[in-house]
Amino acid sequence: MRAAVLSRHDLDGLTVAETAVPTPGTGEVLVRVDTVGVNQLDLNVIAGTGPGAQAQLPRILGIDPAGEIVAVGAGVDPERVGQAVVVKPNIACGVCAHCQAGDEADCPRQTVVGVHRDGGAAEFVVTPARNAMDRRGLDAAQATAVVHSASIVINAVRTVALTAGERVLITGAGGTLGRAAVAIALARGADVVAASRRALTALGEEQIIQAPDAAALGSAVSGGEGFDVVLDVSGHAPTLRAGISALRWGGRAVFCAASVDSDLRIDARDFYLRRKRLAGVASARYDDVAEALALAAAGALPSLVGSRYAFDDVATAYRDFPRKGEGKVIVDVR
Numbered sequence: 001m002r003a004a005v006l007s008r009h010d011l012d013g014l015t016v017a018e019t020a021v022p023t024p025g026t027g028e029v030l031v032r033v034d035t036v037g038v039n040q041l042d043l044n045v046i047a048g049t050g051p052g053a054q055a056q057l058p059r060i061l062g063i064d065p066a067g068e069i070v071a072v073g074a075g076v077d078p079e080r081v082g083q084a085v086v087v088k089p090n091i092a093c094g095v096c097a098h099c100q101a102g103d104e105a106d107c108p109r110q111t112v113v114g115v116h117r118d119g120g121a122a123e124f125v126v127t128p129a130r131n132a133m134d135r136r137g138l139d140a141a142q143a144t145a146v147v148h149s150a151s152i153v154i155n156a157v158r159t160v161a162l163t164a165g166e167r168v169l170i171t172g173a174g175g176t177l178g179r180a181a182v183a184i185a186l187a188r189g190a191d192v193v194a195a196s197r198r199a200l201t202a203l204g205e206e207q208i209i210q211a212p213d214a215a216a217l218g219s220a221v222s223g224g225e226g227f228d229v230v231l232d233v234s235g236h237a238p239t240l241r242a243g244i245s246a247l248r249w250g251g252r253a254v255f256c257a258a259s260v261d262s263d264l265r266i267d268a269r270d271f272y273l274r275r276k277r278l279a280g281v282a283s284a285r286y287d288d289v290a291e292a293l294a295l296a297a298a299g300a301l302p303s304l305v306g307s308r309y310a311f312d313d314v315a316t317a318y319r320d321f322p323r324k325g326e327g328k329v330i331v332d333v334r
């Protein structure tokens with residue numbers, strides 16, 4: 001089969017090479033891949049930095065492939081052959097206290113497809129059967145676009161226990177993840193304020209704040225009644241700081257991106273005296289993924305699919321990724 005193999009830590013070390021089709025072991029399935037996404041995590045693997053430093057080379061990239069099950073290993077229902085699936089990237093250990101409680105997002109021993117084992121930027125990929133999740137009628141590109149991004153937002157909303165009627169500020173609302181976040185918060189019945197550097201068109205009943213930088217955002221959201229929840233997907237620490245400042249008593253902040261900068265400064269006294277809380281979210285539970293796919297299948301999410309690349313151009317897709325604007329970058333493997 002053809003696969004995007006990284007053999008050293010830079011983009012020139014990535015080649016589309018001929019490799020053996022893997023065999024599913026006990027509890028695993030073989031998926032014939034139609035699409036795979038391009039993610040920041042891939043760039044970390046290519047650079048050998050951050051969470052990508054754990055990848056042993058050579059490694060086949062690709063964390064979120066979608067396709068069809070074509071073979072199953074021992075212990076897996078053979079009826080699943082032919083099922084249209086998308087792969088949840090994070091594999092929970094299944095035995096720790098978090099996993100036993102169903103909270104696989106916080107499993108400290110979770111591993112990731114395309115990082116700790118070969119991924120789906122290839123004609124075939126083997127994954128645990130549980131991670132190959134039913135696409136619920138979504139086409140492969142849509143499922144790839146939803147499985148990681150929207151599921152993390154669902155987990156973020158769960159983490160802060162957002163309830164209907166609560167006032168939520170979503171920062172970074174103009175990006176792919178941000179649009180999903182607005183749609184998900186609206187679907188939960190929240191009173192949504194969407195903030196972005198650029199002009200936005202409304203997805204529903206949300207209020208929109210266009211603020212060119214964190215200072216302008218801070219001015220726009222200070223005073224007033226404050227927010228029960230701030231959900232940041234911008235990955236921009238000054239923006240998150242402005243959101244935290246605008247929380248009301250007992251407010252909860254959650255962020256699910258940290259790609260822009262990591263140096264978050266908060267007013268510790270305000271944080272402490274006003275009983276604020278802050279959480280980081282970087283993966284999802286299995287039921288979060290099922291919910292994200294169901295919401296997309298029901299038409300409750302905006303289209304998250306952005307630009308598309310042929311498999312022969314996979315290296316270009318990774319190279320272009322930092323400059324891509326709207327939507328999830330998709331590689332059409334088949």
Ligand SMILES: [Zn+2]
Binds near residue numbers: 093095096097098108
């Ligand atoms: Zn676990």
